[in-house]
Amino acid sequence: MQIETLGGRIKKIRKLNEMNQIDFSSRVGISQATLSELEQDKYKPSVDIIISIVSEFRADVTWLLLGTSSANNKVIGMNQVNEKEADLLLLFEKLKANDQDEIIDFIKMKLKRY
Template sequence: MTIGSRIKMIRKTKKVNQATFSNQIGISQATLSEWEQDKYKPSVDTILALVTQFDVNIEWLLFGITNDSLRDDGGVFHVHNISKLEGDLISEFRKLKAKDQEEIIDFIRLKIKRYES
């Protein structure tokens, strides 16, 4: 996976179009399009804006690697490859209140225990 495809993955996971995404990090839509097509690489300043604005792991963004599967704070982008279904689940999960999120986690743990038995 290239840096351009990782940038596109961030944008798609956040469910925003190129115009909105590019405005959020202070670049033109044309520049974003060229990155996503791997015609050009982003500057250091822009990489830092991506990391800050979207809470992205810089090692994952630059190199596609990480030492662990999930960040301590639950950030999504430490995961090497997530399916669209997993991305959708995370996006919807983030919309819930904390109590509801805890309920979902408890339910998932219960399901996992049942499968392990």
């Protein structure tokens, strides 16, 4: 089993947010070249870079620094979720507020059936 590196986890956050290196590095406050080297594990990020990634992308600092024990789960905020849940949350965030409310109402209706 391949162990995911810190650089790999940074890249995963970027990919989950559907961003290219230029846009991601701009949000974090570093150059694209620096981001490229971080993702390739050429060097370790500073504390300031870690804080920026955690703040900008609501990443879990423990997962970012240490990884997670289950390859099928991702950490969002303080909660560990599976692949489907993570995809759902990422898509849900892209909806307008009234569409989000509609989805929540639909889920509540479905749950009442059970």
